[in-house]
Amino acid sequence: MGKKTKFYLVAADALPEIFLKVAEAKRMLQTGEVSTVHEAAKMMDISRSAFYKYRDSIFPFQKRSGRGRAAGRHQPQRLL
Secondary structure (H helix, E strand, O other): OOOOOOOOOOOHHHOOHHHHHHHHHHHHHHHOOOOOHHHHHHHHOOOHHHHHHHOOOOOOOOOOOEOOEOOOOOOOOOOO
16 A cells, blocks of 8 residues: 655744645646746756755645635645
């Protein structure tokens, strides 16, 4: 049987800087601010290998409320 992934909600200021930079690089790619991983990594002053290493480990958290959704429920999106 496969290993289940655990998720934790952690304040951004408690994270190592690399995770914040990778999250920002992912945001820039998603919004079209940059078109390549190379550009995003260069702008965030991280290596492409660091981006690829951590890209599946950091997701934005958006508090949502309204019909059918619990406030604070997180649904990770695979961006790349």
